[in-house]
Amino acid sequence: MNQATLSQLPDEPAPILPAVQPTLRSKRLRLRPFDISDARVVQLLAGDKEVAHNTRLIPHPYPDGLAEAWITSLPAIYEAGKGVSFAITLPAGDVIGSIGLMINSVDNHAEMGYWVGRPYWNHGYCTEAAQAVLKYAFDKLKLERVFANYLARNPASGRVLSKLGMTQEGCFRSHRFKHGQYEDLIVCGVLRKEFAAKKS
Template sequence: MSIQTSLKDRPQLTTENLLLRRPNEDDIGAIIDAVGDWEVACRLARVPHPYGEEDARFFLEHVVPSEWTWAITLKGSDQLIGAVGLTPEETADTAELGYWLAKPYWGRGIATAAARAVVSFGLDQLRLPFIKSGYFVENPTSGRVLQKLGFVETARATRACLAMGRDDVPSVEMRLEPSEQL
């Protein structure tokens, strides 16, 4: 399956309690509310702060069409509470996992469940040879999510963080092979 084909035909994904669907214009307010929170933005590499409507529209018009990105919603509700996705790597046949949740939903296992569904899609449906991810050292909770999925540390490095205006934030780089998937 080619990247372009799979992006156009991106399926909805479900877990026991979640429905993952394509983000849309109706989600703009929820995206701004969630990602506009400094506690969310400072844990993400590609999100500016402050975050406004123009940023949310950029996400919907440029990121969503070019990456495997899903809105995280609770089953029975269409309200976006987060996002999860795979960013295709330019130089390799693989992708990087990323995710965020609105702060009121932290600590409930939602990020782990949503990321598990997306990782399964990437490895089983897209047949990616591996998936990369990473987290800022100051966000060990994200590292625990990745460890629960079977990711293993491959390096210590630095990443950019738009919200902080820095390109040297200490991070942990991780990788998941299909045989390591939990």
């Protein structure tokens, strides 16, 4: 790529996130910014072997201090317009998981990632939280596309994405190296117009 080509590249757009991270609400859940006081429960829930086993990036064992470091990093990521992470909480305030968007403002799309603690599986919480985040992504942030991925051996996560109206877009073969073996990664996505049609 020569200098002339570089000069023709578009400038990166300004962050599309509002100045203050909002709190989202659904029928049973409240999605709020993380606080450093959430670190202990994040380590407890995310550090569960079954939770870590079914995610791309969560390690097991979960090291001391990692939750604090992650939570501390979130405000800068938000302020730069690169992503937003929500603590998934019950009405009483209990943190049960996390959901967020990593935003590509140049292409106006985002990758959604999430996990829910094992005691809260099979209650529909993940689907409900993801619906709220997709609504925020399309209605407020005006993103064109949101995508997510899951390990091929974890069809339960695929069912969540299907309920959200996401379409399987491809398979990245041997894409993730986890626990000593290569894993296939299934990618699913939904466009703004598809989400709007599903709502209507």
